[in-house]
Amino acid sequence: MEQLTDLKSILHSKRANLFYLEHCRVMQKDGRVLYLTEAKNENQYWNIPIANTTAILLGTGTSITQAAMRMFASAGVLVGFCGGGGTPLFAGSDIEWFTPQSEYRPTEYIQGWLSFWFDDAKRLAVAKQFQLTRLEFIRTVWENDRDLKTEGFNKDAQDITQALSSFEKKIPLMQKVGDLLLEEATVTRQLYKIAAIRCDARGFVRAPEQGDLANRFLNHGNYLAYGLAATTLWVLGIPHGFAVMHGKTRRGALVFDVADLIKDAIVLPWAFICAKEKMKEQEFRQQILQKFTEHKALDFMFDSVKKQALQPLSINSGGVA
Structure with missing residues (x-):
């Protein structure tokens, strides 16, 4: 997997953000990961600081692009799909995460x-x-x-x-x-x-x-x-x-x-x-x-x-x- 090491400069234990998102679309744009919300008269884009984020919970009415998932994986961000209000995590009663693939974690x-x-x-x-x-x-x-x-x-x-x-x-x-x-x-x-x-x-x-x-x-x-x-x-x-x-x-x-x-x-x-x-x-x-x-x-x-x-x-x- 391509390693974007500049995205991994912040230790996970020191990262500040955990996001829960609903009714939006998560995408990659101009080298950043954004989520798009549809307002009455215009669409609004909001930046996700992936290098300073530990996990993303995607709730009701969300979708995510392959390019955004690729950047999340590069930055070591865990992604989970869940119901409204952050609960429950899918699937079933298990904790299910899309975990980045890395062969460089400590053994x-x-x-x-x-x-x-x-x-x-x-x-x-x-x-x-x-x-x-x-x-x-x-x-x-x-x-x-x-x-x-x-x-x-x-x-x-x-x-x-x-x-x-x-x-x-x-x-x-x-x-x-x-x-x-x-x-x-x-x-x-x-x-x-x-x-x-x-x-x-x-x-x-x-x-x-x-x-x-x-x-x-x-x-x-x-x-x-x-x-x-x-x-x-x-x-x-x-x-x-x-x-x-x-x-x-x-x-x-x-x-x-x-x-x-x-x-x-x-x-x-x-x-x-x-x-x-x-x-x-x-x-x-x-x-x-x-x-x-x-x-x-x-x-x-x-x-x-x-x-x-x-x-x-x-x-x-x-x-x-």
């Missing part, structure tokens, strides 16, 4: 990942470490984000401290991934309840198919997180099928594992806050992307996955030693 991360993945005990140890890392990120974000503190999301609040600490104490005791998943689902439900109380959404039930704002925003924000996770794994050269938490038979399962590192810290609270304020979908999306950037979510994903891929694991009764 040490997939080799390190496979060195533990076929050992059940070591894979469980990494799953536990991912959950501890997830809790660490929640505490860090909720401690440093003034906007979240204003809305009552303070890591030192009694109900939040209790939910996180209870899960943290149980993690080393888990003997199976299935047990860990059950406990993870329990703490997530507790965080939903905490967010619902703070945002006057009592009676909230997490149901992705429901059309209320909070559920829609959770769907939308989660799929943006999946875009960052897919980018992280593609750049590090780790196939999506080598999951440590979600089902090993699901091709996109590792994307879910990596996205979970940041979802509860950023997407969950802001979905409820923005729903309370009755924001439009585009406003919510901008808020989430701003917070991803502010808290360096993509950097955090890269660092977390690289750490588990490269550090040798020793297993004891408590998990990762």
Whole structure:
């Protein structure tokens, strides 16, 4: 494949943009990638800064030219087709991306990942470490984000401290991934309840198919997180099928594992806050992307996955030693 190296000068972990587009045509024009929107009296062209973009989600009413796809691939941009509002990603329940083809990605991360993945005990140890890392990120974000503190999301609040600490104490005791998943689902439900109380959404039930704002925003924000996770794994050269938490038979399962590192810290609270304020979908999306950037979510994903891929694991009764 032709290598346009000048388009790869910005590391993926430092790129600023993730796009969701709908009702437009994506094309190449004069050496740039643009999207065209049809206004009442004239067509409008908008530039996509591909060298500073990690992923593109193409929603309802979109099309893309072969030339544009070629430039996306040259710049290392992942492209995914999805439904309206960014959800669901097609096809089926898998995470499906058009990934650029490159033979120059590093090999040490997939080799390190496979060195533990076929050992059940070591894979469980990494799953536990991912959950501890997830809790660490929640505490860090909720401690440093003034906007979240204003809305009552303070890591030192009694109900939040209790939910996180209870899960943290149980993690080393888990003997199976299935047990860990059950406990993870329990703490997530507790965080939903905490967010619902703070945002006057009592009676909230997490149901992705429901059309209320909070559920829609959770769907939308989660799929943006999946875009960052897919980018992280593609750049590090780790196939999506080598999951440590979600089902090993699901091709996109590792994307879910990596996205979970940041979802509860950023997407969950802001979905409820923005729903309370009755924001439009585009406003919510901008808020989430701003917070991803502010808290360096993509950097955090890269660092977390690289750490588990490269550090040798020793297993004891408590998990990762």
